[in-house]
Amino acid sequence: MMGSLAVIWAIGRKDLLLEIRNKDVVVAVAGFALLVLVIFTFAIDLNQGNAKLVGPGVLWAGIAFAGVTGLNRAFALEVEGGTLEALMLAPISRDLIYLGKALGNFLFIAVAQIIVIPVFAVLFNLVVFRWEMLAISLLTTVGFSAVGTLFAAMSVKVRAREVMLPLLFLPVVTPLLMAAVESTGHMVNGRSWSDMAQWLQLAVAFDVAFVVVSAFIFQHILED
Amino acid sequence: MNKVLDLLDPLLILSAALMGVALYLIFIWVPTETNQGAVQRILYFHVPIAWGSMLGIFVVSGSSFMYLWKKNERWDRLAVASAEVGVVFGGMMLLSGMIWARPVWAVWWTGEAKLTTALILFFIYVAYLMFRAYFPPGAQRQRLAAIIGVIGAIDTPIIYFAANLWSQAHPPIITGPGADADSTLGSDLGTVLLVSTLAFTFLFIFMVQTRYKIRKSEDDLVELKRSSSASVMTGAS
Numbered sequence: 001m002m003g004s005l006a007v008i009w010a011i012g013r014k015d016l017l018l019e020i021r022n023k024d025v026v027v028a029v030a031g032f033a034l035l036v037l038v039i040f041t042f043a044i045d046l047n048q049g050n051a052k053l054v055g056p057g058v059l060w061a062g063i064a065f066a067g068v069t070g071l072n073r074a075f076a077l078e079v080e081g082g083t084l085e086a087l088m089l090a091p092i093s094r095d096l097i098y099l100g101k102a103l104g105n106f107l108f109i110a111v112a113q114i115i116v117i118p119v120f121a122v123l124f125n126l127v128v129f130r131w132e133m134l135a136i137s138l139l140t141t142v143g144f145s146a147v148g149t150l151f152a153a154m155s156v157k158v159r160a161r162e163v164m165l166p167l168l169f170l171p172v173v174t175p176l177l178m179a180a181v182e183s184t185g186h187m188v189n190g191r192s193w194s195d196m197a198q199w200l201q202l203a204v205a206f207d208v209a210f211v212v213v214s215a216f217i218f219q220h221i222l223e224d
Numbered sequence: 225m226n227k228v229l230d231l232l233d234p235l236l237i238l239s240a241a242l243m244g245v246a247l248y249l250i251f252i253w254v255p256t257e258t259n260q261g262a263v264q265r266i267l268y269f270h271v272p273i274a275w276g277s278m279l280g281i282f283v284v285s286g287s288s289f290m291y292l293w294k295k296n297e298r299w300d301r302l303a304v305a306s307a308e309v310g311v312v313f314g315g316m317m318l319l320s321g322m323i324w325a326r327p328v329w330a331v332w333w334t335g336e337a338k339l340t341t342a343l344i345l346f347f348i349y350v351a352y353l354m355f356r357a358y359f360p361p362g363a364q365r366q367r368l369a370a371i372i373g374v375i376g377a378i379d380t381p382i383i384y385f386a387a388n389l390w391s392q393a394h395p396p397i398i399t400g401p402g403a404d405a406d407s408t409l410g411s412d413l414g415t416v417l418l419v420s421t422l423a424f425t426f427l428f429i430f431m432v433q434t435r436y437k438i439r440k441s442e443d444d445l446v447e448l449k450r451s452s453s454a455s456v457m458t459g460a461s
Contacts, residue, residue, distance in 0.1 A: 150375075154368045158358045167354060168372065171347040172379050175386030182393060198389055206382055213378055220292055220367050 007092050011100025016107060018077070029070040029112035034119055036062030041123050048125070055124040056184035060177055063116065064144070067109050068166045071148040074105055075156040088222050098149060098218035102211075105145040105152075113137055132187040132196065136180055139203040143176040143210060150214040153221050179203040228437045235430040242423035249416045266324040268416050272424035274317040274342070279428060280310015281345060281376070284352070288373025291366060297443065300366040303373055305435035307352055309428060314346045334396040340387035341380075348376045361446075 019025055040058045044050065078084040087097055117137070121128045148169055155164040180203070183196035193200075230236070250268045257264035283306035291299035321339070322332045333339065352372045359365040 147375075150371075154371065155355070157360070157364075158355065160358060164351075164355060164358055167347075167351040171344050171351060172375060174344050175379070175382045178386045178390050182390065202382070202386055202389065209378060209382065213375070217292075217371055217374065220371055223364075223367065 004096055007096045008100045008103055011087075011097060012103035012107065015074075015101070015104030019104075019108060025070045025073050025108045026111050026115075028073070029066045029109060030115040032066035032069050033062040033112060033116045036065060037116070037120055037123055046124065051124045051126060052185070052188050055120070055126050055188060056181045058124075059117070059120050059184065060140070060180045063109070063113060063140075064170065064173065064177055065166075066112065066116075067144050067148060068169055070108055070112070071105060071145075071152045071169070072162055072165050074101060074149060074152045076161075079156050084222075094219040094222050095215040097222065098153075098215050101153070102145045102149040102214075105149050106141055109141050109144055110137070113141065126188045128184075128188070130187060132183070132193065135200065136183050136187070136196075136203075139200065139207060140176060140180040142207045143203065144173060146207060146210040146214050147172055150210075150218065150221070153218070176203055176206045179206070228441055229434055233430060233433075235426050235433065239423055239426035239430055242419060242426060246416070246420040246423045249419055254412050254416050260328050263324060263327045266320055268420045270317065270320040270324060271417055272421040273313050273320060275421055276424050276428040277310050277313035277317050277342075277346075279425070280306045280313055280432075281349065281380070283432070284310060284349065284373045285377030285380075288370035289377070291370040292374065297366075300370065301436050301439040301443075302432070303370065304353075304356060304439060305432045307349055307373070308435055309431045311346070311349050311353060312431075313428065314342070314349065318342065318346060335387075335391050335394055336396040337384065337387040337391045339396075340390065341384045344383050344387075345376070345380060348372075348379065352376065 037058060040054075040062075044054055044058075075084065078087065090097075117128055117133065120126070148165075151165055151168045151172075155161040155168065158164045179199040183199040183203075186196040186199075246268070250265055254265075254268075256262055284303050287299040287303040287306070290296070291303060321342075325334070326332050352369060355372060356365060356369050359368065
């Protein structure tokens with residue numbers, strides 16, 4: 001058990017080190033998401049009433065779209081550097097490779113949100129620094145990176161992968177996106193945990209289902 | 225060699241005959257529903273087509289799972305054939321549903337749970353077909369496509385649950401003349417639906433079978449080319 005965690009952490013740490021040195025993914029994801037937010041402040045005439053109404057949707061749509069651009073890089077670097085073969089040759093099971101890569105993606109999208117969510121609070125004038133936001137954000141990011149890592153590994157060899165990944169990713173994560181938007185909506189309207197409980201349960205079910213299934217199914221992707 | 229498109233195929237003849245009976249029942253035999261008027265007759269096409277698209281998704285999921293398990297080419301052919309036919313049926317389902325909803329619900333589209341689920345599933349299986357079209361041919365493409373098929377199957381109940389919760393929070397706008405009136409047709413409705421559903425089911429099976437044969441011929445051709453080029457090479461050396 002400790003060995004497995006060490007392997008996952010080693011792969012996640014490798015991606016993290018690369019990211020700390022070139023900052024490609026986090027800057028791209030955060031920048032893209034911020035631009036979506038800014039564009040919507042022009043596209044919608046914001047006032048206190050409709051900021052609460054549309055704000056959560058704009059935030060999570062922005063993070064989902066931006067997340068795709070980051071996920072596209074996850075395996076692109078491995079293929080460009082020819083290191084995917086090295087990973088496959090390593091004497092570790094494939095589900096650990098998956099979990100390690102998913103951990104990296106989770107950290108990137110989470111860090112990008114640490115930049116994006118405060119800006120969202122400022123632009124939309126909403127109170128978001130609450131425990132509810134942390135829970136919603138963590139649950140959504142786990143699901144995004146679980147599904148995203150699987151599909152990114154699949155579409156890395158497709159021509160036009162920049163188009164393929166969002167077409168696969170977005171419809172599959174729609175239920176999670178609904179859960180994030182709805183529970184954030186409850187939060188900005190000052191409702192309690194119990195109002196968003198069903199949505200958070202849905203998010204947990206989504207996360208558990210896709211982390212387990214993806215880890216299990218990943219061996220079929222890295223098979224030659 | 226057996227022909228790919230056989231116009232004397234019993235399935236096609238059966239489907240065509242039932243389709244004729246269904247058309248007679250739908251447009252001449254069954255009385256007009258009094259709440260919704262003539263537009264209600266779309267239902268007799270919409271429901272069987274929706275059933276066909278559901279069947280398509282079911283077969284794609286099942287055969288994708290079987291392909292990952294058994295790695296037999298047949299399951300992959302069945303998956304791609306039913307995905308293509310299923311997406312065509314799905315598109316017709318969405319269109320016929322919208323044409324019906326506009327006069328009856330007074331909107332083309334609304335956030336009702338079944339509608340949302342159908343639309344998202346349609347997108348997942350369009351992505352499935354696009355992935356197959358973009359990916360270089362070979363065993364890896366079949367494996368990855370099968371993974372999308374399995375993921376779609378796992379996502380389906382979650383999507384439906386989410387869409388259901390969502391439509392409770394945002395009640396869909398359904399007004400119009402037939403919004404909550406009971407049907408005035410009774411058992412006639414069931415009779416017509418049964419015949420029409422049988423006709424479309426046989427059509428579905430025939431289309432999947434034809435597509436399967438085309439896929440098989442494509443594979444045979446690739447195999448033939450490979451073996452002939454191999455024999456040329458050994459002959460030259």
